[in-house]
Amino acid sequence: MRVLRSYIRLHAVQNAAMIYFLIAGMLTQVPLFNYLGFEFSALMTIPAAFISGMLVISFLNDHLTKPLTRRTWLFVTFDYLRVNTLLLLVPFFVMSVNALAVKNCSFREGMLYYLLLPACTMIFSVALAMVIRLFFRHARIMYSLVVIAILLQIVYVTYFKPQLFAYNFILGYFPGFTYDETLGGISTLVLFREFTLIAAVLLLIVFFFSLAHFSRRQTLLENLRQLHLVKGDSILLAAAFVCAAILAAGHFMRNTLNFEFSADDIHRALGGMAVSEHFFFYLPPEQISPPQVRMLKAEAEFAYSVVSARLRERLPYGEKISVYLYPDDETKRRLIGTANTEITKPWLREIHLSLSSFRSTFRHELVHALAGNFGLPVIRASDAVGLNEGLAMAIDWHWGNHSLHEYAAALQREHELAQVRNLFSAMGFMTQQSAFAYVVAGSFCRFLIDRFGVERFKRVFPDGSFVIVYGEPLDVLIGEWKDFLRGIDDASLSRETVETLFMQPSIFRKVCARVTAERNARAVQAANVKDYLLAENEFSLSYQEAPTAFALQGLFQSLLAQRKPQRVVDLFNQVPRSSVLRFNPAVILLLGDALWMEGNADDALQRYRKVEEMNVSDQYSERAALRRTIVSRPLLNQSFQVFYFAQMSDSARQAMLLPLQRKSSTRTVATYLMAEELERMQRFSDAAGLWGSEINAVDDPVLRFAAAMHAGKACYQSGAFEEAKAMFWQAKNFSASTFTQQEIDERIDECSFVEKSTRDGERQR
Numbered sequence: 025m026r027v028l029r030s031y032i033r034l035h036a037v038q039n040a041a042m043i044y045f046l047i048a049g050m051l052t053q054v055p056l057f058n059y060l061g062f063e064f065s066a067l068m069t070i071p072a073a074f075i076s077g078m079l080v081i082s083f084l085n086d087h088l089t090k091p092l093t094r095r096t097w098l099f100v101t102f103d104y105l106r107v108n109t110l111l112l113l114v115p116f117f118v119m120s121v122n123a124l125a126v127k128n129c130s131f132r133e134g135m136l137y138y139l140l141l142p143a144c145t146m147i148f149s150v151a152l153a154m155v156i157r158l159f160f161r162h163a164r165i166m167y168s169l170v171v172i173a174i175l176l177q178i179v180y181v182t183y184f185k186p187q188l189f190a191y192n193f194i195l196g197y198f199p200g201f202t203y204d205e206t207l208g209g210i211s212t213l214v215l216f217r218e219f220t221l222i223a224a225v226l227l228l229i230v231f232f233f234s235l236a237h238f239s240r241r242q243t244l245l246e247n248l249r250q251l252h253l254v255k256g257d258s259i260l261l262a263a264a265f266v267c268a269a270i271l272a273a274g275h276f277m278r279n280t281l282n283f284e285f286s287a288d289d290i291h292r293a294l295g296g297m298a299v300s301e302h303f304f305f306y307l308p309p310e311q312i313s314p315p316q317v318r319m320l321k322a323e324a325e326f327a328y329s330v331v332s333a334r335l336r337e338r339l340p341y342g343e344k345i346s347v348y349l350y351p352d353d354e355t356k357r358r359l360i361g362t363a364n365t366e367i368t369k370p371w372l373r374e375i376h377l378s379l380s381s382f383r384s385t386f387r388h389e390l391v392h393a394l395a396g397n398f399g400l401p402v403i404r405a406s407d408a409v410g411l412n413e414g415l416a417m418a419i420d421w422h423w424g425n426h427s428l429h430e431y432a433a434a435l436q437r438e439h440e441l442a443q444v445r446n447l448f449s450a451m452g453f454m455t456q457q458s459a460f461a462y463v464v465a466g467s468f469c470r471f472l473i474d475r476f477g478v479e480r481f482k483r484v485f486p487d488g489s490f491v492i493v494y495g496e497p498l499d500v501l502i503g504e505w506k507d508f509l510r511g512i513d514d515a516s517l518s519r520e521t522v523e524t525l526f527m528q529p530s531i532f533r534k535v536c537a538r539v540t541a542e543r544n545a546r547a548v549q550a551a552n553v554k555d556y557l558l559a560e561n562e563f564s565l566s567y568q569e570a571p572t573a574f575a576l577q578g579l580f581q582s583l584l585a586q587r588k589p590q591r592v593v594d595l596f597n598q599v600p601r602s603s604v605l606r607f608n609p610a611v612i613l614l615l616g617d618a619l620w621m622e623g624n625a626d627d628a629l630q631r632y633r634k635v636e637e638m639n640v641s642d643q644y645s646e647r648a649a650l651r652r653t654i655v656s657r658p659l660l661n662q663s664f665q666v667f668y669f670a671q672m673s674d675s676a677r678q679a680m681l682l683p684l685q686r687k688s689s690t691r692t693v694a695t696y697l698m699a700e701e702l703e704r705m706q707r708f709s710d711a712a713g714l715w716g717s718e719i720n721a722v723d724d725p726v727l728r729f730a731a732a733m734h735a736g737k738a739c740y741q742s743g744a745f746e747e748a749k750a751m752f753w754q755a756k757n758f759s760a761s762t763f764t765q766q767e768i769d770e771r772i773d774e775c776s777f778v779e780k781s782t783r784d785g786e787r788q789r
Contacts, residue, residue, distance in 0.1 A: 031107045036082050040075045041114050047071055048115035052122045055455075059126050060119045060134030062207060062538055065141040066195060068115055070175075072142040073194050076108040077153035077167050084157040094232060101154070101228065108146050115142075129536030129569045136210070141196040144217045148193055151227035158234055186290055186348065186374055189361030191216045191283045193223060202362040203458055205541030212282050219274045226267035233260050282358060290348060290359050302328050302339055307349040311379060315743070320349075320382065322781035326774050327387045334419045336478055337394045345393050347386075348376045370396030370404040391416040398482045408488045409454060410447035410465045415485060417466025418473055424525070425642050426517060427763045432467035433512035434522045435460070444468065444502050448488055460526040471505045516761075520607040521638045527604055528573065540570045547578055554671070556585040571599075573608045580614040584621065585671060592618035609635045609644045616651065621669055625655050636726065642733075649726035654693060663690050667697065677701060692721045696731065703738055712738035716751065729758035736771070745779035 031037055047068070051057045057064050087100055116138060120131075128134060149171070156170060157163040171194060178198045181190040188200025197213050236257075278284040291297070296309035300321040312320070324347065332338050339345065350356035353363035356378055360367070366377045368389040373396070375389045395415060396404030406412045417428060424431065435441050444464060446452030453461050473481045476494060484493040491497050496504075547562035563579035566572070576595070583591050596615050599605050616631030632655070635648035651668075654660040667680055678701055684694035699714035715735035722728045736751035749772050756768050 027103055028106060028110070031103065032110075036079060037107060037111070040079055040111050043071065043075060044111055044114040045118060048118035051115075052118065052126070056537065058119075058122060059128040059536075060116070060123065060131060060138060061128070061536075062137050062141075062199075064119060065134070065137040066197065068112075068138075068142040069145040069195050072108075072112060072146045073149045073171050074168070075111065076146045077149045077171065078164060079108065079111075080104050080150050080153040081157045081163045081167060084154065084163075088157070094236065097232065097235065101150075104150050104154075105147065108150060109143070112138075112142055112146055127536060127569070129539040133539065140210075140213055140217050144220050145194055145196065148220050148224040148227075151224040151231070154231045155227050155234075158231055181284060183371070185285065186287055186369070186372070186376065187285050187360045188367065193220050196220075200361045201454075202365040202367070204357075204362050204364050205537050206363070206545050207538060207542075208357055215281060216283060219271060222267050222270050226264060226271065229260050229264045229267065233257065233264070285359050287346075293355070293359060294348065294350070299344075300325055302344055304344050304346045305349060306346065307379065308351040311351050312349075318782050319743075319778060322778040323383065323774070324386065325781060326777040327390055329777070330770075331387060331390050331394060331419055334478070335391065335394055335482075337397050337482075339394070343373065345373045345375060345390070348374065349379045349382060350377070351379055353378055368392035370399060371402065387422070388416045388420045391419045395485065398485060400486045406485050406488065408448045410449075410452070410461070411469070411485055411488060413453065413462055414447075414465030414469035415481070417462050418470035421466075421470065422767070423463060423466070425639070425761070425764060428463050428467040428470060429509065429512045430514050430517060430763070431463045431522075431525070433509040433514040434517035435464065435526060436506060436509050437514055438519055438522050440522070440526065441506065445498055448498065457526060457528050459528075463526070467509075468502065468505050471508055472501065475504075516639055518638060521640055523604045524608050524638070524640060536569055540566045540572070540575065543569075544574060544578065547582070551578070551582060551585075554585075556582045560586070571603070571605065573605055573611060576605055577608070577610045577614060580611065580618070584614065584617055584669065587621070587669070589618035589621040593622070607634070607638065609638055609640045609648075613644065613648060613651075616648075617668070620651070620655055620661075620665065625661065628655050642730065645726050646730040649724050649730075650693070650696070653724055653727065659689050660693055664693065664697075674701065674705070692718055696722070696727070699731075699734065699738075703734065706741075708738040708741040709744070712742060712744065712747070712751075716747075719754065725758055729755055732758060733768075740771075740775060740778075743782070745775045749775045 051064060051067065057067060083100075083104060087097075092100065119134075123131065152170065153163075153167055156167045160166040174192065174194045178190040178192050178195060182188060182198070182200060188202060190198045190200075191213075192198060196217065199207055274281065274283070279286070279289045285293075291306055294306045294308050296305075296307045296312075298305040298307065298317050298321060303321070303324050305317070305321065305324075307317070307320075348360075350359065356376065357363040360376055366375075366381060366385045366389055368375045370393050373393055375386070375393055377385055377389065392405070392412065395406075395412070399405040400407060406415075417423065421428065432441070440460075441464065443452075447456065447461055447465050447468075453465065469481065472484075472494075480493055484490055488498070490501060494501060543562050543566040547559045547566065550556070550558040550562060560579060560582040563575050563582055567575040567579055576599075579595065580592050583589070583595075592615060596606075596611070596618075605611055612631050612635050616628045616635070619625075619628035619631065629652055632648040632652040636645050636652070639645060654664045663684055667677060672680070678698065681694045681698045681701070684690040685698060687694075695714050695718045699711045699718075702708075702711035702714065712735050715731045715738065719728055719731045719735065722731055732751050732755035736748045736755060739745070739748035739751055752768050752772050752775070756765050759765060759768075
């Protein structure tokens with residue numbers, strides 16, 4: 025304690041404590057970093073590295089002038105570690121006290137991250153600083169350069185390799201820029217930090233060995249000539265050999281240990297490859313048949329033809345884009361670091377998608393890849409996220425069942441477009457709710473493209489030089505765009521729909537975002553294995569900590585699976601009147617199901633009609649219309665309630681529907697539901713036949729449109745392209761939306777393109 029007090033009295037130590045205090049104090053005002061969690065701990069690794077290293081160098085300036093024994097140096101090293109540990113307690117206590125003002129849902133997990141990140145970084149930095157001070161005269165400069173070089177390893181890995189994440193001796197773990205709220209398992213980080221501590225031990229061994237045998241006044245060769253081992257050196261050398269061997273093994277096995285993956289590693293993991301005119305596809309062959317591969321290639325080439333025409337950009341001659349298609353979200357998370365985010369690296373001409381999301385997201389990502397032709401050097405993109413994503417949305421022009429201009433006009437009507445300029449700043453886009461940011465930026469960019477042309481937009485794209493390119497500042501252009509939106513018809517989008525889609529908080533504004541996301545993930549896993557009680561408990565805890573729509577929806581589903589409808593009704597009644605959750609379509613639909621299960625048909629119908637009125641998406645409207653059709657007719661109500669609420673296997677569900685298909689009173693609905701079952705089993709031809717046969721029998725316009733679209737998609741999947749086009753043409757008769765009809769026209773064009781491409785491919789074979 026006497027030695028520690030002498031260290032604490034040093035001005036350098038006191039200044040370090042003040043720096044830690046000020047940094048932690050500032051972070052208490054920054055959302056997501058203002059509680060003891062991953063983000064705070066990861067950020068603290070950088071000041072921990074510099075402060076601990078610089079302090080040790082200043083300590084060594086004094087201690088190296090004294091004739092200390094090796095045993096004494098061992099105690100000195102422990103003193104260095106203890107002093108820096110005490111200093112790390114300063115930001116820890118600041119953030120712990122801040123927990124009185126900012127909710128921290130898992131203090132224990134926060135402590136674990138603090139130990140794994142800044143604490144381990146401090147130990148490594150102390151060892152690194154000791155070695156550098158021993159060998160270099162300008163130790164502070166050299167130490168800073170080495171720390172920066174280690175941090176640049178993150179840039180190297182994430183730039184030159186497919187993955188978004190990186191493990192690093194200083195930062196610990198960089199998760200990459202994604203919309204994922206879960207970080208995955210912590211076990212890999214624990215393993216990597218073990219390697220970090222082994223590296224620290226190796227550096228300390230180098231220091232102790234060199235301290236006794238190497239003179240800075242002599243050259244390395246002269247030192248080696250005079251080298252003679254003394255007592256204890258053999259133990260040090262053996263320990264150094266073991267540490268070096270472990271670190272070398274970790275480096276060469278970094279893919280096996282899930283630390284780092286090259287493109288070749290991912291190619292081997294996926295196992296399959298296909299080539300088209302403009303693309304290399306890396307995919308899991310066990311999950312996609314050869315006919316499906318041919319169709320996928322044709323769809324990609326159709327998307328390329330659309331995007332290149334709208335963007336007026338093509339790939340350089342002979343160059344192809346690599347498209348990675350992952351079999352599931354977990355595989356994608358393990359290999360590149362994100363489960364829910366689809367990404368493009370335009371500088372590598374790489375697109376990474378889950379196989380299930382290819383159709384819905386490929387065109388958007390393809391825009392990013394082609395925009396690399398006119399983006400900034402090195403990153404081949406814009407320095408403003410709003411321009412990157414806004415361009416992709418503007419060219420893709422597909423989000424929901426309305427145009428982006430209609431959504432933006434509704435947002436303006438509700439006075440929600442006050443801070444549009446922030447979307448084109450460095451971090452303004454990332455801190456907004458994602459749907460809001462994407463849609464608003466997309467509408468604005470499409471306005472600029474339609475008004476001034478895509479070529480001028482491509483000139484403003486790299487660095488946002490609006491005044492130079494358009495002759496007007498950004499604020500003026502935003503004002504002109506808002507004037508344009510006043511002429512857009514947004515009557516079909518209610519205030520409730522706008523709030524549901526765009527007023528959810530971003531990850532920076534959510535309470536305990538990481539902790540609740542992990543809890544939700546565990547709940548989903550429990551529900552998948554039909555452990556609904558565990559799912560209920562996890563979702564309930566998540567909802568109590570952060571009342572999100574996802575948690576409440578999962579809680580309702582778990583309760584309904586256990587046949588607890590009254591609990592669902594009670595929970596909904598406890599939702600505050602001002603909460604946006606009261607008109608979330610998924611929540612309302614499940615509330616309607618609970619009322620239906622209780623036998624309260626009138627109230628259930630009211631909820632289903634509410635979902636239809638909100639018109640959030642075609643899928644929600646279809647599900648609500650089908651339930652309304654069943655519940656409003658007593659005979660259908662009795663026949664299909666068991667189908668919806670009993671936990672039956674697929675075969676049992678189909679067996680139940682077969683006799684209902686033979687009754688005239690239940691045939692139409694039973695056939696519709698059977699077609700859904702067949703589609704889920706990928707029996708597309710059979711499903712298309714059932715839907716096609718019942719389109720005219722369905723008397724509800726919402727269901728007639730849905731049946732025609734389902735029939736068209738199923739025909740398309742089965743390769744019956746002419747029949748698919750006929751079904752899509754029929755669907756146009758059931759929709760008055762100009763945007764929807766344009767979407768259907770594009771599907772018809774895609775049918776013709778894919779039909780020709782697959783037919784030509786068959787001939788070439």
